[in-house]
Every structure is written in C-alpha cells, then in structure tokens.
Amino acid sequence: MTIYIVNAGDTVNSIASAFGVTADSIIYNNQLSSPYRLAVGQALLLNTGENTGDKRLIYTNGYAYPFINSFNLTETLPYLTDLSVFSYGFTTTGELVPPPIDDTWMIALAKEEGTAPILTLTPFGPDGLFNNHLITVVVSDVAVQQNLINQLLAMISQKGFEGVDIDFEYILAEDRVPFAEFVANVRAAVNAVGYPVSVALAPKTSDNQPGLLYGGKDYGLLGAAADNVLLMTYEWGYTYGPPMAVAPINKVREVVDYAITRIPIEKINLGIPNYGYDWTLPYERGVTKARTISNTEAVQIAIDNNVPIQFDQVAMSPFFTYESEGLAHEVWFEDVRSMREKFSLVQEYGLRGVGYWTIMNLFRANWLLLADTFNIVKE
Template sequence: MNIYIVQPGDSVDSIAASQNVSVEALTYDNQIYPPYRLAVGQALYIRGGSPPEDRIPLYVFGYAYPFIDPDNLDETLPFLTDLYVFSYGITLEGDLVPPQSPDDWMIDRALEAGVRPVLTLTPFGPDGRFNNSLVTNLVHNPQIQQRLMWNLGRTMQEKRFGGLDIDFEYILADDRQAYADFVKRTTQIMNQFGYQVTVALAPKTSAGQVGLLYEGVDYRLLGEAANRVLLMTYEWGYTYGPPMAVAPINMVRKVVDYAITEIPLYKISLGIPNYGYDWPLPYERGVTRAETVSNLEAIQIAIENGAEIQFDEEAMSPFFRYWKFGIQHEVWFEDVRSYKAKFDLIKEYGLTGAGYWQIMQFFRANWLVLSQMFEARKVGD
C-alpha cells in the first residue's frame, strides 16, 4: 500500500505508470470516473500486494439509515463486523418508535453477508432531535424501563437483531448515575439472551469536562456497565461551528488518552467520520451554516473550482478554500491520509474497534486502507 499526492500536470495515466499500477486499478480504488479529472493535492490510494497475514483483528461497524443505497450497503458489508441500524426511538411510556423507513431488507442483507445487525436506541423527540427529558423520564422510572426491555426483547427477536447500541446524548448532569445504572441493568438483561450492548460516549478529555454534551456521561461507570463503548471522536468541526477538521487527530488523541484511564482497552472502539463540511466565509457564530459533503463530493468541489487541496499536519486532515458566486468557502473532509492516521492511532493504543458515523456514502479507499491494516472480526470470533 502507498499513498500518492497529485502534483500539477499529473494524469491518471502518468500516476499509474509512475506507481506501477494499472489505470483500471487506480481509478477503481479511488472512485475516479470519466473524464478522470484530478485535484492538485488529492491523496490517492495505491494498491500493493495482498493484505499481510498478520493483520490485527478489529471490531468494525458502521451506522446506517434504512434508506441507504442497496449497492452501497452491499459494497460495505464485507468490511464490517456489525451493522448499526439507525435508529429506534422511545416514547414516554417505554414503547419503541421504529425507523421511518422499513429496515427488514438491510437486516436480511447483513445476515446474508455474515454481519450482525444491531438495533440502535435513541431518545429522539418529535422534532427528530435528542431529547434529554425522555432520558430523565426513562432512567428514573423502573416500570418504564421494564416496559422498554420487553419491547426491545420482542423487537430484537422478531427482527433478528444480534445486539443493542445505546446512543443517548445531552444527558443531564443530575442523570449521570441513573443513566449508568440503566445501561448496566440493560446490559445484564441483554447478555442473558446473548445480545452484546454498546454505549456511545461523547468525546470527553477529562472527568470534570463541563457542557451539556459531557456532564451526564461518566466514562468509568459506563465503561463498567456496557460490553463495549464507542468514543464519538468527531464533530469538532460541525454544522454551526467555525471551519475546522471534523476529527482532528490531536484532539482525538486527547480523548483516547483520557478514555484509557477509565475504560479497559478491550472495550474501546474509536469513532470515525465518513463525511466533511463546506463552510461559507466569513464565519459568523449563530449565522453561518456549513453544508455536509461526502469525501468524494469534497474532491469534486475542489476539481470544479480549481482549488488545491492542502493538508493540516497537526489535525492530519485535508482542507481547501475556493470562491463561488463571490463567496469564499472552506472545506474540511477525510481522505486516505486522515484515515490512516486514525488507524495508526488504533494500533498505537491497542484499541479493539472502529465505528463509522456513518456509511451512507461509499468511500472505497478508506476500506482498502483499513483492510490492509486490520482484519474485520466476524460474529463469534
């Protein structure tokens, strides 16, 4: 495996010749389509030989909505251990709210591919946003929890889910202990029926970190309560925030440094983003809104606007600026370099998992880099 950075004057033919790969392999691996245009600074995956036999086993999963493109899902499944179906909500009474689109078809395809489907549980309110009132109501009421467990068990059996992911965010500080107790109780019940329970954790860098996203999340208690945890190490750059990398590796490292002091290594999965953002400039807090773009869309924007892609060595993330209709934009996204940096961090710390938010857009080069460094565990391994 090699990574090549496009230089001025390069073409797919000249790069393929210089790297001793076929044009077909280069364009297929990097999803380069006719007329085969490139952006200066674009990072390309260059395939080598077969993956080494001593690859480290890794628990790999990705979140997906039921409206994911079927071909995209089929191409992604071979690289996954689990497929996290997003998502099932809850009512004040403890009933489940299924996804708006049918999910049976994606569960079928996951099982056919030897991938375990996992039910993702979220406390979404009627507006589609995380609702901490639903969390408070649930974690302090044993009767509602009992009803929820019954509904979860029935749904998981009927739908053939193989595990449960608890993705609660914006938990109130006063609910910190009760939430951890709820996760522990849920894990104990689910484990009796052979279901693994994962809990998603906001990216904290210290126990006393302030803010609504962090104060109700106790790494030690939740790490003890669940079978596995996902560190949601992304969204430093976000829709309403200032332009910056979505998952700067220097900040990701700080989260991992703290997490391993509270949670056993064998339980930790690193969160990995599969998207970027395009901000109009100048940025004005409360006014500016970034547009979400896929990694391939970001590259096309650079190509169409003649922008040269830069690389931030501290954040280990690509970015560029361009002008359109008199407005300057700044784009941050992920490429093979930024993904490899995250995979290197997983190896460095000895983490055992990687979880993608989300897999709705297929970025082949990411999976090829991953498969050169790790071997996705399969259920039962």
C-alpha cells in the first residue's frame, strides 16, 4: 500500500486517476464522508498493489468496553489476535465484579472470528477509578488473593475467556514486589487451564523513575512473572496536559530501549493509541481539559475548518490548529504515517506485537496498513 499526502487542488478522483486506483477504494480505506472533501496535508492510504514480500508474524490486541458499536467490533476483529474485554473489578474480599453491561456477545463474536477473548482485571473502586487500596489488599492478603484467583478461573470457564490481562495502575512503591508475586500466582493458575496472562506496564525509562504511575511497576520482575506485557506507550499528550503528541515516537523509543534491557523482547507488545485530543488555547494548567476525539474525527475537523494538517518530524505525529467561535484550538492525533512509524519500531526491535487502546472507534486505514505490514496470529 502507498501513503499519499494531499496537496492543494487534489480531489479523490484526481488522486485515483494518478495512482490507477478506484475512487471507491480511497473512500472506503480512509472512511471519507460525502461530499468527500480533503484537507491539505491529509494522509491517505491507497491500494496500489499486492504485498508479495515476506511479512513477520505478530500478535495484536485491542481493548474494548462492552458498549462498543457492533459494526466497529465486527470490522476490527479480523485484525486482532486477542480482544481484551474492559473490565472486571474486584472487592476487598476478592469477589470478582463483572462489567455493568453484558459482554457475552463480544466474546461470542471474537470466537467466531478466531480472536481470543481476554478478561481484563482492573482495581476499580466504587467511583470507577483505580484504587491502590484494593491493590494493597489483594497482593498482601493470601485468602483474598486466592478467592479472586478462584473467581477468575470460574469466570474463564463460565464465559469462555481465553486469558487474563492485569491492568493495575497507581500501584504503591511498597507493593512493587507483592504485585509481581500476585501476577506470577495468577499466571500459574491460569496457565494450568491452558491460557496466558499479560500485564500492562506504565511507560518507564529507568528502574527508579519517580511518580505514582511508576514506583509499583518493576519491569524485570513483571517481565518474568507474566507470559507477555503491554507497554502503555501513550498519554504524553493527555486530557489535562499541554498540547503535544499522544505517542511521540522519540519518547516511545526511549521506553522500548529501557524495556528490552529488563524484559525478553519476545514478550513485549507495543501500546498504540487509537485516539487524539483537541485542546482549547491558551493552555492553562489545572484548568484546560482536552476533548478526546477519534482519528477520523480529527481529519474532519481540519476539513470543516479549512486548515492544513501538519506533521511533526520529531514526534512523527500529525497536528493542526484552527479557530472556532473565537477560540483557538490545537489538535494532535494519529494517522497512517504515525502508525507506520510505530510498526517500524516493532519491526526494528523484533517485538512480540502491538496492543491498541482502544478499538472503540473504527480506524480502517490503520488496520489495512497493519495487515499490509505483518501477518497476524489467529487461533
């Protein structure tokens, strides 16, 4: 496939004619909306031939809530090895708490497509936020931990899950070793019934990196405890932070460079964001709150406001600015160029695969490019 950057005066028909492809394929690949206007600087994915070269086999994962649009899920499942259902919580006594919305339909669809449904375990409190008290209890109380493990095994059997993903955040530094032991205990139990256990890791660049996100995550211990790991290499640009790329490739590379010194390469999955942010300017710390947008929505905003899309050569990410109702805005998002950079990183380091947060919004061009670059492991 070819990535084409739109120039002034381009139309879907003129691009189709120049590359010998159909206008319909451009519209479909890139989820263009009638009347099919384009933004200068927009990256389009074109079907210009068949990839006959050797392609690496990789594992792919995507997180989804049970309220995902069924069309989006059906369109995405062919590109996923695993589907992580988000999420299952637990109580201070180790009772498993399923999602408030039925997830059995997702599990059934995943299995039909040869995608493994994964139970995602999170320590959410009553307020729906990560609760490190819950973490402390489950990693330190043997009876509570065993009850939770028993409940996980029962849920795997009941609903047909084919693995567990442990996504704990804000782990206290003093729980660093007990948390790794907890992951190892869950892995032993889940492996015994034939399924793997993964763990999500905050994006560290050193052993003693300060901060509540990092103190409780020991890359070496967790790399040994789990079957595989997900590097959560996103959220440099985030809801309450200043405008910047969500996953700048230079920062992502720093995390990978550290991770491979502590975790076997064949266990590492690269986290990829499937979203962007729209900030209102000027940014004011503690006041400004960016709006989360899909990558296709970002392009539409540029089109609607007749502004060019730019591309940062350090972050290797697209961005643009615009004005609306007298207010300035700055948008950072992902396109096929930034995705290609992340795929290249997976190739360069020989990583196990990729994991997407989240697949709630369909980004067809990404999936087509992924399949053009790699062969995807399926059941």
